[in-house]
Amino acid sequence: VLFRSDAVSGETVGGHGGSFGFTIGQRRGLHLQRPAPGGEPRYVLSIEPKTNTVVVGPGELLDADEVIADRPLWTLGSAPGERFDCDVQLRAHGLVSAATVSVGTGITARLHTPQRGVAAGQALVMYDGDTVLGSATIASARRATVRS
Secondary structure, three states: OOEEOOOOOOOEOOOOOOHHHOOOOOOOOOOOOOOOOOOOOOEEEEEEOOOOEEEEEOHHHHEEEEEEEEEEEEOOOOOOOOEEEEEEEOOOOOOEEEEEEEEOOOEEEEEEEEEEOOOOOOEEEEEEOOEEEEEEEEEEEEOOOOOO
16 A cells, blocks of 8 residues: 655655545645655645555645536536536535536536645535536546646
8 A cells, every 4th residue: 555746756655554544635644754855745636445545745736727527416407508607616615716617428617716625526516606506526626727
């Protein structure tokens, strides 16, 4: 059972007793045996339960601006369109962000401002003002664009 510093280096930095004990964005209690080269903190970036692997790395890799979700439930019975702008909330009591949503076999929400620590299993709730348009279950989140 391994930690990896990040997808780039693949360096093994410690072991653990099971991936079930970690959450995306966790920084404390990782018990890593090798510090980051610059001494910066590492965070849990992803959890792969099938392989019992926890991937760790720098905090900025937690920022996501694209969210993929499935199992949508639409308030009016169907999506407001194939592509539309709305506000989204990615977890209970989380930040509300402007997004452009595309509807296909699933939902893709491109966040206008990246959010940190978005995790699979959380809810993606779409709003038009105070009106809930629908919701879906987050399957994955990633940094789709590189901003300077």
